[in-house]
Amino acid sequence: MTLDIKERALTGLRRLRVRRRSQSSCHGSGPTAASGLPTLVIVGNPNVGKSALFNRLTGARVVVSNYPGTTVEVTRGHLRADGVELEAVDTPGMYSFLPITEEERVARRILLSESSYLVLHVVDAKNLERMLPFTLQLIEAGLPVVLAVNMLDEAEAAGLEIDLARLEQELGVPVVGTISTSGRGIDTLRHRIATTTASVVPPRTYDDKVEAAVSEMEGMLKGEYRLSRRAVALLLLQDDAEIEQMVEDAEGDGWGSINEFLLRLRTGRARSLGYTISMQRQRWATSLVRRTVLASGRRGRNWGELISRVTMNPITGVPILLLVLYFGLYQFVGVFGAGVLVKFLEDTVFGQWVNPVAIQVVEAIIPWPILQTLFVGEYGIITLGIRYAIALILPIVGTFFLTFSILEDTGYFPRLAMLIDRVFKAIGLNGRAVIPMVLGFGCDTMATMVTRVLESRRERVIATLLLALAIPCSAQLGVILAILSPHPRALALWGVIVLAVFLLIGLLAARVMPGQRPSFYMEVPPMRMPRLGNILSKTYARMEWYLFEVMPVFIGASVIIWIGQITGIFQALIRLFEPIVELIGLPPQVAAVFLFGFFRRDYGAAGLYDVHAAGGLSGEQLLVAAVTLTLFVPCIAQFSMMLKERGVRTTLAIVAFIFPFAFGIGFVVNALLTAAGWQL
Amino acid sequence: MICAFCGYEFDPTQAPACCANCAMSGSCHMVRCPRCGYEAPAESRLSKLIKSIRRAISGSIG
Numbered sequence: 001m002t003l004d005i006k007e008r009a010l011t012g013l014r015r016l017r018v019r020r021r022s023q024s025s026c027h028g029s030g031p032t033a034a035s036g037l038p039t040l041v042i043v044g045n046p047n048v049g050k051s052a053l054f055n056r057l058t059g060a061r062v063v064v065s066n067y068p069g070t071t072v073e074v075t076r077g078h079l080r081a082d083g084v085e086l087e088a089v090d091t092p093g094m095y096s097f098l099p100i101t102e103e104e105r106v107a108r109r110i111l112l113s114e115s116s117y118l119v120l121h122v123v124d125a126k127n128l129e130r131m132l133p134f135t136l137q138l139i140e141a142g143l144p145v146v147l148a149v150n151m152l153d154e155a156e157a158a159g160l161e162i163d164l165a166r167l168e169q170e171l172g173v174p175v176v177g178t179i180s181t182s183g184r185g186i187d188t189l190r191h192r193i194a195t196t197t198a199s200v201v202p203p204r205t206y207d208d209k210v211e212a213a214v215s216e217m218e219g220m221l222k223g224e225y226r227l228s229r230r231a232v233a234l235l236l237l238q239d240d241a242e243i244e245q246m247v248e249d250a251e252g253d254g255w256g257s258i259n260e261f262l263l264r265l266r267t268g269r270a271r272s273l274g275y276t277i278s279m280q281r282q283r284w285a286t287s288l289v290r291r292t293v294l295a296s297g298r299r300g301r302n303w304g305e306l307i308s309r310v311t312m313n314p315i316t317g318v319p320i321l322l323l324v325l326y327f328g329l330y331q332f333v334g335v336f337g338a339g340v341l342v343k344f345l346e347d348t349v350f351g352q353w354v355n356p357v358a359i360q361v362v363e364a365i366i367p368w369p370i371l372q373t374l375f376v377g378e379y380g381i382i383t384l385g386i387r388y389a390i391a392l393i394l395p396i397v398g399t400f401f402l403t404f405s406i407l408e409d410t411g412y413f414p415r416l417a418m419l420i421d422r423v424f425k426a427i428g429l430n431g432r433a434v435i436p437m438v439l440g441f442g443c444d445t446m447a448t449m450v451t452r453v454l455e456s457r458r459e460r461v462i463a464t465l466l467l468a469l470a471i472p473c474s475a476q477l478g479v480i481l482a483i484l485s486p487h488p489r490a491l492a493l494w495g496v497i498v499l500a501v502f503l504l505i506g507l508l509a510a511r512v513m514p515g516q517r518p519s520f521y522m523e524v525p526p527m528r529m530p531r532l533g534n535i536l537s538k539t540y541a542r543m544e545w546y547l548f549e550v551m552p553v554f555i556g557a558s559v560i561i562w563i564g565q566i567t568g569i570f571q572a573l574i575r576l577f578e579p580i581v582e583l584i585g586l587p588p589q590v591a592a593v594f595l596f597g598f599f600r601r602d603y604g605a606a607g608l609y610d611v612h613a614a615g616g617l618s619g620e621q622l623l624v625a626a627v628t629l630t631l632f633v634p635c636i637a638q639f640s641m642m643l644k645e646r647g648v649r650t651t652l653a654i655v656a657f658i659f660p661f662a663f664g665i666g667f668v669v670n671a672l673l674t675a676a677g678w679q680l
Numbered sequence: 681m682i683c684a685f686c687g688y689e690f691d692p693t694q695a696p697a698c699c700a701n702c703a704m705s706g707s708c709h710m711v712r713c714p715r716c717g718y719e720a721p722a723e724s725r726l727s728k729l730i731k732s733i734r735r736a737i738s739g740s741i742g
Contacts, residue, residue, distance in 0.1 A: 046688075095688075100714065103690075408684045408720070435685060435718050446710065446719060453717030525687025541721035545710065 037087040040079065040193060041111055043138070044122035045131060046093030049150045051075070052180035053122055054090040057190065072106040082194035086118075097137040097231075098240055105242070111143070112226050112246075118196060120189075122148045125155035125162060125177070128293065132285035133278070135171065139202045142228030145173045146192050152177045152184070161294040170288055172200040202230070205284040210277060213237060213265060220258050223250030236262060238274035304527040311415040312524075314422075321419065324412075328403040330491075333474075334481025337399030342482060345391035346613075358382040374562045385558035388606040389551050394543070396478030397602075401542040404442065404474075408538070409530035413438055418524065427506025428462045428513065429454070436463055440471035442542070444601070445637040447471070448645055458515035464646055465509055465654050468634040469661075470502040475602030480626045483612045490623040490680040497627050501665065553637075557599045570595075580663055584628060585670035586621055587611075593625070594632060601635045619680035620673045628666035633658050681711060685718035692722060 040057075044050045058077030067074050075090040091110050092103035099105040111119065119138055123131040128149070138145045149162060168175040174192040178185035206214070217233035225232050225246075235243040236258070244262075248255040265273055310316040359376045366372050376383045407413065413434065421431030432454060440447035444467050451463045472480065484491035564570030577591035589611055597604020608625055611617060617625060633655050634642065642651040673680075681692040692711040710719040 102714075411684075411687075413685055413718075432716075435716060439719060450712075450717050450719060537723065537727045538721060540726060541724040544724055544726075545721055 037078070037085055039117040040086045040088045040120055041117050042088060042090050042120045042122060043094050043107060043111065043134075045095055045124070045134075048122050048124040048131070049180040050093070050122045051090055053120075053148060053150060053178065053186075053189075054088060056180055056183055056186050058088050067106045067109070072103050074106070074110070079190070079193075081190040084194045086193070094134070096134050097141070097235065098238060099242075108242075111141075117143075118193060119143045119145045120148060120193065121145055122150050125149045125152050126158055126160065128162070129282075129286055129289045132288060133281045135173075136202065136205060136281055136284065137231070137234075139171065139173060139200060140228065140234060141231035142199045144196055144199050146189070146196050147171065147173055147175045148185075148189055149175060149177045150180055153179050153182070163292045163294055167288070167292045170203065170292065172203065199228075203284070206277065206280050210237075210273070210280065213273065217258070217261065220254065220261065221247070221251065222254055223247070223252075225250065234277060237265070238277055239266075239272070308411075308415060308524070308527045311412065312418045314419065317415070317419040321416065324407065328407070329400075329477070330481060330485070332403055333396065333399045333478050334485045338396045338478040338482030339485065341395035341399070342392055342609075345395060346387070350387045350391045355383055355387070370566065373565075374559065377562070379558055379561040379565070381555050381558045385554040386551075388603065389547070389554045392479070392606045392609060393475045393554075393602050394547060396482070397474045397546050398539070398543050400474040400478055401442070401546075402535070402539045405535045405538040405542070406530050409528070409534050411525055411527045414524045415527075423503075426510070427466075427503060428510030428515075429459050429506070433459065433463050436467060437471060440467045440473065441477060442474050443546070444468070444471060444473050444634060445641045448634075448638055448641040451645065456515055458513045461513060461646060461650060462506060462509045464642060464650075465657075466502055466506055468638065468642065468654055469505060469631055469658055470498050472498075472605075472630050473601050476605040476630070479602070479605035479609050480630065483609060483622055484626055487619040487622060487680050490619050490626075493623055493680070494626050494630070497665070497669065498630055501631060553600055554603060557596070557603055560599075584624055584663060584666035585674070586625055586666075587616055589616060590625055593629065597629055597632055597635070599636055601638075603635075604629055604632070620670070620678065623673070623680055624666050624670045627669055628662050631658065631662035631665055633662070681720075683713035683716060683718055684720050686713060686716040688713055688716065690714055 042050055042054055054075065054077065057079045059079075072092055074092070077088050077090075079086050079088050089110060091107035094104050094107040097108065099108050121135050121138055123135065135145065135147055147167075149164060149167070152162075155162060162177070164175050164177050174196050176185055176189045176192050178189055180186075214230060214233045214237065217236060218229045221229045221232060227235075232243060232247060236247060247258065251258060311320055355376070362372055362375045362382070366375070373380060375381050378384070416438070417431035417434035420434060424430050424433050435453055436447040436450040439450055447467050448464055451460045451467070454460045454463055480494065481491070484494055561570055564573070573595055574588075574591045577594055578588040581591045581594065582588060590608070593604050593607040593611060595604075596607040608629060612622060633639070639651070639655070642654065646654075681690060682688070683690070690713065711722045712719045
C-alpha cells in the first residue's frame with residue numbers, strides 16, 4: 001500500500017515540534033529522589049483532595065520547587081509507612097496519560113522518570129466513572145498502583161455506596177477508601193502503600209481488533225522502557241507525539257517499520273484508533289461502576305441529569321434550542337435590548353439631552369465649521385461614534401452577554417456541542433467547533449483565533465470560512481433582530497437563508513477540502529444552577545472588555561470618515577459601492593453601511609439601523625440588506641486575525657469568495673421577492 | 681478558575697503561549713482554557729473590589 005506522503009510529513013513535523021519542546025525543558029531522565037529513597041508518586045485529577053492527602057501522609061515538612069525547565073510547581077515530602085521510608089511527590093492535576101497542558105506533561109514526565117516507585121492514584125468517590133479510565137492506564141503501564149477512593153463522605157451524602165472490596169477484586173490493585181479532610185482511612189492507606197510493590201496484569205478491556213493491533217505493536221518494540229510495552233503500544237496507537245519521539249530514540253533503525261505500521265493503521269479509518277481505545281476504556285469503566293456502586297446507593301436520576309439528557313437528545317434538544325433562541329435572543333436581545341433600551345437611549349438620552357448639548361458646546365468652543373463636524377457632524381465623534389457605542393451597541397451586547405452568561409453558567413454549551421456534533425460532522429467539523437461558533441456570536445475576531453482548538457487544518461479553514469461568512473457578531477445580530485422584529489416574516493426568512501448558507505457552504509467546503517472526518521469526544525461537566533453573582537460578574541467583565549475595545553475604534557472610524565469626507569475619498573468609495581447596492585434593490589444611502597461594515601460589523605449594522613430609523617427601507621429591502629450585511633466580508637480586525645491564523649493565500653481566497661457571494665445572495669433574494677410579489 | 685465549557689480547573693495567570701503572541705493580548709482580558717480553548721473574561725477589577733469589601737465586612741462582623 002502506498003502511504004500518503006503528506007501524512008509522513010505531518011507526522012515528522014509533529015515530532016520535530018515535540019523534540020524542540022523537549023530540548024527547551026527537562027529531557028531524558030529527569031530528577032530522581034535526591035534522598036535515594038523509593039518514591040511514591042501521587043497522581044489524579046484536580047480537585048480530588050490529592051494535596052490534602054499528600055499533607056496527611058507527609059506532615060508539614062515539604063519542599064516546593066519548579067520542575068526543571070518549567071514553571072510548574074512540584075511538592076515533595078517524606079512519609080513513613082509501616083517502618084518503610086518513602087519520598088512522596090505531589091504531581092500537578094492529570095486527567096489521563098495523554099497530556100494536554102504543561103502541568104499534565106510534567107506529571108507524566110515524573111511518572112516516566114522517577115525510579116523505584118509506587119503510584120498512588122487519588123480519585124473522587126462521586127465520580128468513579130470519569131476517573132477509572134486513568135486508573136486502567138496506570139495499571140496497563142505496568143506500574144504498581146494503589147487506588148485511594150477519596151471524599152467518601154461526599155459520596156455517602158449523595159447516597160452512594162461503593163463496594164471497595166469488589167472494586168479491588170476487579171481491578172487487581174489495593175483500593176482504600178479515604179476522607180482526606182478528616183483523616184479517615186489514612187492509616188490503612190499507609191499500610192497498603194508499604195506492602196504493595198508489584199504491578200498486576202490489567203483487566204481485559206478492548207475488542208479483538210484493538211488487541212491485535214496492540215500485540216503486533218508490542219512485538220515490534222525492542223527497546224527498554226519504564227512503562228510496559230503494552231502501555232507504550234497503546235499510547236502510540238493514540239497518536240502521542242512525545243511517546244513517538246521516545247520510541248524513535250529508543251528503537252533507532254527499528255522505528256521505520258513501527259512508523260509504517262502506524263501510518264497504515266491511520267489511513268482510511270472512519271474513526272481514529274485513539275477514539276476507539278478511549279471509548280472502549282470508558283465503557284469498561286462504566287460497566288465496572290455499575291457492578292461496584294451498590295443499588296441502594298446508586299445515584300438516582302436527579303434534575304440536573306434529566307435536564308442534561310434532554311438537552312443532548314436530538315428529539316428534545318432541538319426544540320429546547322429553538323426556545324432558547326426565541327426567548328434568549330429574539331425576545332430579550334432583539335425586542336427588549338435592541339428595541340426598548342436602544343429606543344430610550346437613542347431618542348431620549350442622546351436625542352433630547354446629549355446631542356443637543358454637545359452641539360451647542362462644540363459650536364460655542366470651536367469656531368471652525370470643518371472642525372465642528374469632526375465632533376458633532378453627520379459622522380461626528382459624539383453624534384455618531386459615541387452615540388453608536390453607548391446608545392446602540394452597548395444595550396445590545398449587554399443583553400446578549402447577559403443571556404450568554406446565563407447559558408454558560410448552567411453548563412448548556414457542552415451539551416449544545418454534543419447535540420449538533422452530528423450536523424457539524426456533515427460539514428467537515430465536529431462538536432468541538434461549537435466553541436468558536438458560540439464565541440463568534442460574541443466577537444468573530446476572537447472566535448477566529450479560537451479555531452486553533454480544532455485538530456486539523458481542514459476543520460480550521462472550514463470554521464474560519466463559516467465564521468467570516470455566516471456568523472454575525474452580537475452587536476450585528478442584535479441590530480438585525482431589532483430592525484427585523486417588526487417584520488416577523490422577514491426575520492424568519494433571514495434566519496432560514498443564513499442557516500441554509502451556513503450548511504450549504506459548509507457541506508461544499510467539506511467536499512472540496514481533502515481530509516479525514518474528525519472525531520469528537522469530551523467529558524461533559526455536570527449541569528448546575530446558574531449563580532447570580534457569576535452571571536453579573538461575567539456579564540460586566542464582557543461588557544467592560546467590549547466597550548474598551550469598541551469605543552476607540554468607533555471614535556477612530558469617525559475621524560477616518562471625517563478625513564475621508566474632507567478629502568473626498570469617502571464619497572468616492574461610497575460611489576463605488578452605490579451601483580452594487582442598487583443592483584440588489586437597495587437605495588444608494590445603504591452604500592455607506594457596507595463601507596462602515598468593513599471597519600466594524602457592528603458599526604455597519606448600526607448604520608443600517610439609522611437608515612431604517614429614517615424610514616429609508618421597506619420590509620423587503622430590510623431583508624435584502626440584513627442578509628447581505630450578515631454574509632458580507634469580515635471586519636478589519638477579523639480580517640487581520642484571519643491573515644495571522646490562516647495565512648495570506650487562504651484569507652484572500654475566503655474574502656474573494658465572500659464578497660461576490662454575499663451580494664450574489666442579496667441579488668437572488670431581491671429577485672425572488674420581486675418576482676413573487678411578496679410584501680414583508 | 682474553572683472552565684465554563686469543559687470544567688477543567690487551571691491557573692488563569694498561566695496564559696497559554698499563543699495568547700502572548702497575539703496582537704490583541706494587551707487589551708484582551710479574556711482567559712483561555714488550556715484544555716479546550718474556550719475563552720471567558722478574567723475577573724474585572726470592580727468584581728475583585730466588591731469581593732474584597734465583602735470579605736472586609738464579614739471579617740469585621742465575624
